[in-house]
Amino acid sequence: MRLEGKTALVTGGASGFGAGIVRKFLAEGARVAIADINAEAANDFAAGLGDQAFAVAVDVSRNDSVAAMAKTVLERFSGLDILVNNAGITHLPAAMEDISEEDFDRVLAVNTKSVYLTARHFVPVMKQKRAGAILNVASTAGVSPRPRLSWYNCSKGWMITATKSMAVELAPSGVRVNAINPVAGETPLLKSFMGEDTPEIRAKFLSTIPLGRFSTPEDMGNAACFLCSDEAAMITGVTMEVDGGRCI
Numbered sequence: 001m002r003l004e005g006k007t008a009l010v011t012g013g014a015s016g017f018g019a020g021i022v023r024k025f026l027a028e029g030a031r032v033a034i035a036d037i038n039a040e041a042a043n044d045f046a047a048g049l050g051d052q053a054f055a056v057a058v059d060v061s062r063n064d065s066v067a068a069m070a071k072t073v074l075e076r077f078s079g080l081d082i083l084v085n086n087a088g089i090t091h092l093p094a095a096m097e098d099i100s101e102e103d104f105d106r107v108l109a110v111n112t113k114s115v116y117l118t119a120r121h122f123v124p125v126m127k128q129k130r131a132g133a134i135l136n137v138a139s140t141a142g143v144s145p146r147p148r149l150s151w152y153n154c155s156k157g158w159m160i161t162a163t164k165s166m167a168v169e170l171a172p173s174g175v176r177v178n179a180i181n182p183v184a185g186e187t188p189l190l191k192s193f194m195g196e197d198t199p200e201i202r203a204k205f206l207s208t209i210p211l212g213r214f215s216t217p218e219d220m221g222n223a224a225c226f227l228c229s230d231e232a233a234m235i236t237g238v239t240m241e242v243d244g245g246r247c248i
Contacts, residue, residue, distance in 0.1 A: 004028070006031070007032075007077040008030045011085055013042065019217055025228075026052055032053045032054075033055075035060075039057035056069050060114035070118075085159075089106065089189070091104070111152075123170065132175040134176070136162065137159075137182065137224075142155075143239075176235065178235060186216060
């Protein structure tokens with residue numbers, strides 16, 4: 001029960017890595033708000049998790065939507081201890097010059113602007129309390145970029161730098177900020193990263209991961225739980241690879 005008595009918000013929490021983080025946080029005693037653009041999926045997921053979880057709809061790329069979510073969460077929890085910026089998207093693999101402006105704008109809005117928007121609405125609450133943990137779900141793509149995913153790679157590199165910058169600025173206020181860098185995993189985004197899902201392409205991806213498997217939502221939940229718990233009280237500004245050795 002490492003998170004007993006804590007309140008947490010996980011964006012993109014209805015599926016993939018977000019769902020793994022939600023399940024782990026609940027198992028460790030936290031109350032969790034599951035924020036997702038897919039309101040139906042979030043509600044269905046929360047309904048099966050008991051009264052310690054609830055769903056809230058949000059488009060993390062829009063300030064009005066994030067503001068409404070923050071109001072709901074802060075009223076429900078009377079504050080917030082843990083913020084997980086997990087919501088993310090990618091563009092399909094292609095030459096950098098062939099990615100549409102629409103796709104570029106959407107990737108940057110969801111993967112980077114969302115971190116700015118949640119900071120606007122939750123950091124003041126954590127500063128006032130002089131405590132809190134923020135976790136950004138970045139990617140190995142921000143450390144060791146894959147070709148043909150250039151603008152996605154860039155968005156995750158931004159998240160890594162944002163994590164370090166946030167950590168330095170918020171440390172005097174008692175707020176810790178860390179990130180995890182997953183390798184490709186069994187999530188709804190996997191096919192988008194690969195372009196198409198075939199045994200040959202899966203084998204090519206797996207050949208770059210020394211431990212020989214994709215990451216799982218459970219892997220992310222375990223790493224997130226540690227970094228957001230009091231066990232990590234002296235850890236801030238870290239971007240932890242949870243990647244089976246890919247970035248070695």
